[in-house]
Amino acid sequence: xxxxxxxxxxxxxxxxxxxxxxxxxxxxxxxxxxxxxxxxxxxxxxxxxxxxxxxxxxxxxxxxxxxxxxxxxxxxxxxxxxxxxxxxxxxxxxxxxxxxxxxxxxxxxxxxxxxxxxxxxxxxxxxxxxxxxxxxxxxxxxxxxxxxxxxxxxxxxxxxxxxxxxxxxxxxxxxxxxxxxxxxxxxxxxxxxxxxxxxxxxxxxxxxxxxxxxxxxxxxxxxxxxxxxxxxxxxxxxxxxxxxxxxxxxxxxxxxxxxxxxxxxxxxxxxxxxxxxxxxxxxxxxxx
Amino acid sequence: xxxxxxxxxxxxxxxxxxxxxxxxxxxxxxxxxxxxxxxxxxxxxxxxxxxxxxxxxxxxxxxxxxxxxxxxxxxxxxxxxxxxxxxxxxxxxxxxxxxxxxxxxxxxxxxxxxxxxxxxxxxxxxxxxxxxxxxxxxxxxxxxxxxxxxxxxxxxxxxxxxxxxxxxxxxxxxxxxxxxxxxxxxxxxxxxxxxxxxxxxxxxxxxxxxxxxxxxxxxxxxxxxxxxxxxxxxxxxxxxxxxxxxxxxxxxxxxxxxxxxxx
Numbered sequence: 001x002x003x004x005x006x007x008x009x010x011x012x013x014x015x016x017x018x019x020x021x022x023x024x025x026x027x028x029x030x031x032x033x034x035x036x037x038x039x040x041x042x043x044x045x046x047x048x049x050x051x052x053x054x055x056x057x058x059x060x061x062x063x064x065x066x067x068x069x070x071x072x073x074x075x076x077x078x079x080x081x082x083x084x085x086x087x088x089x090x091x092x093x094x095x096x097x098x099x100x101x102x103x104x105x106x107x108x109x110x111x112x113x114x115x116x117x118x119x120x121x122x123x124x125x126x127x128x129x130x131x132x133x134x135x136x137x138x139x140x141x142x143x144x145x146x147x148x149x150x151x152x153x154x155x156x157x158x159x160x161x162x163x164x165x166x167x168x169x170x171x172x173x174x175x176x177x178x179x180x181x182x183x184x185x186x187x188x189x190x191x192x193x194x195x196x197x198x199x200x201x202x203x204x205x206x207x208x209x210x211x212x213x214x215x216x217x218x219x220x221x222x223x224x225x226x227x228x229x230x231x232x233x234x235x236x237x238x239x240x241x242x243x244x245x246x247x248x249x250x251x252x253x254x255x256x257x258x259x260x261x262x263x264x265x266x267x268x269x270x271x272x273x274x275x276x277x278x279x280x281x282x283x284x285x286x287x288x
Numbered sequence: 289x290x291x292x293x294x295x296x297x298x299x300x301x302x303x304x305x306x307x308x309x310x311x312x313x314x315x316x317x318x319x320x321x322x323x324x325x326x327x328x329x330x331x332x333x334x335x336x337x338x339x340x341x342x343x344x345x346x347x348x349x350x351x352x353x354x355x356x357x358x359x360x361x362x363x364x365x366x367x368x369x370x371x372x373x374x375x376x377x378x379x380x381x382x383x384x385x386x387x388x389x390x391x392x393x394x395x396x397x398x399x400x401x402x403x404x405x406x407x408x409x410x411x412x413x414x415x416x417x418x419x420x421x422x423x424x425x426x427x428x429x430x431x432x433x434x435x436x437x438x439x440x441x442x443x444x445x446x447x448x449x450x451x452x453x454x455x456x457x458x459x460x461x462x463x464x465x466x467x468x469x470x471x472x473x474x475x476x477x478x479x480x481x482x483x484x485x486x487x488x489x490x491x492x493x494x495x496x497x498x499x500x501x502x503x504x505x506x507x508x509x510x511x512x513x514x515x516x517x518x519x520x521x522x523x524x525x526x527x528x529x530x531x532x533x534x535x536x537x538x539x540x541x542x543x544x545x546x547x548x549x550x551x
Contacts, residue, residue, distance in 0.1 A: 084451035094446035098464045113451030143549045
């Protein structure tokens with residue numbers, strides 16, 4: 001992706017984030033010099049070993065963290081704080097335990113900026129619409145503790161969409177689910193994102209995952225990050241045809257792309273679990 | 289909450305009553321061995337005294353007066369404790385400034401401020417209110433601060449990404465998130481308040497010579513210092529215990545209604 005593409009949806013220029021350790025006063029570089037342009041309607045996945053600053057990047061785009069250096073621009077405007085135009089789906093869903101499904105989906109509409117231009121009837125219609133979209137009709141009055149992990153994830157997704165953000169920031173949203181539920185929700189996510197719609201009608205999505213296959217299945221481009229400090233190692237364009245749901249895994253390119261991304265992070269992944277690098281070497285040569 | 293049918297519930301109650309009934313029976317048996325005219329309290333005499341005190345209405349009015357003071361003093365402490373607790377929980381600056389003051393007052397027992405309260409506020413209701421409010425303030429405050437500090441940070445962050453203002457986050461996220469802990473604090477506070485009022489009224493009774501400021505504590509004082517009546521004192525003690533039990537049950541009921549997500 002060249003840097004002179006006109007008006008990207010989101011532009012990260014030299015984004016750097018360092019944290020000060022509260023006691024020692026030492027500074028740790030979490031993200032270094034990250035530059036990336038993301039176009040409207042693109043589905044970007046970020047993969048990398050744990051500790052590569054994936055979540056930090058997402059939080060900075062959300063406006064919950066401030067870059068130490070560099071600029072994040074959305075539609076040409078610098079991001080200065082959180083806003084409902086950039087919706088976040090957190091790893092553990094962050095549902096309000098005291099709110100029902102209906103109350104959680106409508107939380108932003110009722111108490112935040114997304115519902116300001118709507119009257120009560122319109123809000124309720126919008127809430128019902130998104131509860132339907134994620135297949136939770138009939139569970140409106142249940143509390144989160146009464147729901148399965150997959151259902152909670154759907155509530156979080158419905159809440160995210162009900163707020164009408166134009167950028168979806170998803171922080172390992174499927175990480176805690178079992179394999180089958182995961183497959184189903186990946187397909188649903190692609191449908192809701194607008195895989196079958198024209199590119200201009202799609203949302204812009206940034207999706208963090210540690211699952212390489214998931215990244216290849218979902219993304220238009222996969223940003224592979226390396227650790228210490230977190231920086232972009234390579235941006236891999238996923239040239240699999242869409243719609244992919246259910247079919248892409250059997251495409252001959254699928255395995256090639258997965259293997260390529262794995263080769264980029266393998267060494268660090270081994271180091272992260274304390275394994276011997278020499279274990280990784282022979283396989284690397286075999287696939288090179 | 290477990291599901292029990294009426295028969296099981298009755299059986300459970302029956303088991304709880306076995307020991308008290310046995311103890312009261314033993315007490316009555318011991319009392320029957322005493323010579324007639326002995327001032328020692330006995331269950332049957334206590335019941336008789338209870339009947340007398342109820343028929344004159346003095347027991348009821350004394351209980352209502354004490355309860356009124358407790359409710360009012362508790363309400364004042366709760367409003368102040370919850371508001372201050374939310375502020376301390378939400379703002380580090382407020383917390384760091386107030387914490388030393390609160391921690392230095394907290395070990396001072398409610399009865400220890402009684403002398404000052406009597407000198408400043410007299411021996412009537414204002415002193416009783418001050419003692420009750422002082423006693424119940426700390427459990428409310430400390431549990432509110434604790435509850436706020438344990439509200440999931442992610443919920444606050446998520447709210448900020450939904451364009452929700454800081455004030456709304458405080459009332460709609462932090463307050464409900466801390467509510468279970470706040471309710472626990474108020475329940476503890478109510479228990480402490482009820483204990484404190486009896487002690488305060490007893491002490492105020494001594495100062496005012498068993499005068500007209502009333503309350504069940506002072507009623508006990510009169511039966512202790514003037515017309516010595518051990519049976520009446522036991523009646524007062526039993527009323528204090530039963531009222532405390534009812535208050536606690538009421539709070540548990542309210543808790544269940546207010547936090548249905550913790551079913």
